[in-house]
Amino acid sequence: MNTARTVRLSRRSVLLAGAGLGAGLVAGCQQAGPTASPPENVLQTKAPTSEVAPVVTGRNLSAGRYREVDIVIIRPEGVPPEPIPVCIALHGGLGGAKVFLDYGVPQVLTQIVKDGAQPFAIVAVEGGNWIGNKDDDPHRMLNEDLPGWLTYHDLASTPFSVVGFGEGGAAALNQGRSPGFQAVAAISPMLFASWDAAQRTNMFDNQARWERLEPLRHTMELGKTPIGLWCGTEDAARLDLTKQLAQKVKAVKTSFGPGGSDDAYFRAAIPDALKFVAGYL
Structure with a gap:
């Protein structure tokens, strides 16, 4: 059985979005209708809800990032196709949203739900390094573009939680500053104790952006949101600062076990992080 469906964005849909119809309308479109057709026809290529696959991948036009971005929607197997809560998943580094498929997240999510958790979906989007610049604002994408995409795919438009690792871990913590999040899980978040340390990475175009995102x-x-933090004991660059953060925000869950800042550690920590946020549904 094919459990994944890839959705493509048409050139006409991009033009319509640029004309002000909104990126949320074009999410998941496979083909464009005739030029003379009303804007509503853009939505007619969406699969009926009863046909939604557990894993859907696609490309959406993001006004916040000023480009098309990957989106990956993961639902638990065997759950009726109805609106369910959403956990945002934020990748690390310059990787992409599809890394969560490589980490086996669809199987992990299905098992968590089978073990008794309330069903929820995981939605990953491509955010670059989650810092951006004047023409690229990943957090604007999450706050302004993502709700429409979720609504289009019959999901709750306001995510209840966010999980991230590496640069995505820091981005998850930044999202957690917004009202409405019930839980935040950050794995090996990239943190900087000073502007001098941040500046040496050449990731930030100015000090003001670092101050806003650190x-x-x-x-x-x-401190107003339940936070879980994970970091490997061999991750010398991040361990001490993650521990400092855990103390300052009074993290409700911490895990500092063997591992480094690599795929093996992220893959091992993600199931625990997802179980953590599932406990706040």
């Missing part, structure tokens, strides 16, 4: 500078805001 979780260690916003611990009072983060």
